[in-house]
Amino acid sequence: MKTNWQLFGGLSVFYVLMSVVYYYVGGEAVGITGMILAACLAGMVGFYVWFTQKRIGRLLPEDRPTAEIAEGAGELGFYSPHSWWPLPVAASAMALGLSLLIGWWLTLIALGALVISIIGFVTEYEKPLPDNAAH
Template sequence: MKAEAWIFGVTALFVAVVTPAYWFLAEDWTGTSALVMTALLFGMVTMYLGFHASKMDPRPEDRKDGEIAEGAGELGFFPPYSWWPLWCALALGVIVYGVALAAWWLVIIGFTVGAVMSCGFVFEYYRGEHAH
């Protein structure tokens, strides 16, 4: 994780150097504050990664003598296809459409359908073909 910490650290330093130059050239409060926040957030991620990199054993990709075979094994769970995000997005679309038209009955229908679809999305791996 040291490489990742260095990448975020260099980016934070770059943004911190660019921020005053941006202010003097553009005199824009919005962009300057966005750049300051960006530098602070990159710095926060740098500190987090640097802290954890010093506390953990180096990964195979962090060592010079690391082999590809050392990183083999299960990488995690990758879900198969799912139709639930489509139905959740359509429910959100109904809600937004109802708000735009000030048709509150449509918003209520959208929230009701959205609650059912969100439950289906959350619990899709507890039943059916891909149940655990």
């Protein structure tokens, strides 16, 4: 993780420097704003990874140059083998984007659909507790 936060921190500094250079060269406000936002995004990711690495407190195998490939083996997480939820999430996100062109009334509908589909996507594998487990 050390390499990751250094990479994103360096990328953030690079974007800030390039936006300053772009400003002095005579770039338009949209490009400068985009590069500053990219710097903020890279900085947020770098800070999150740095904070997570400090919380974990140990070096991962990919941080050590002498680590073996087998040290990084193991379960990486759970990935859904088949899920229909990305389809309504994408459709409602597309509707939300188009609603900014069509009208505010569609924005409310698309935002509601997006919230419901994200909740469904996140809680797809949540299992409710049995009635007797609450005590």
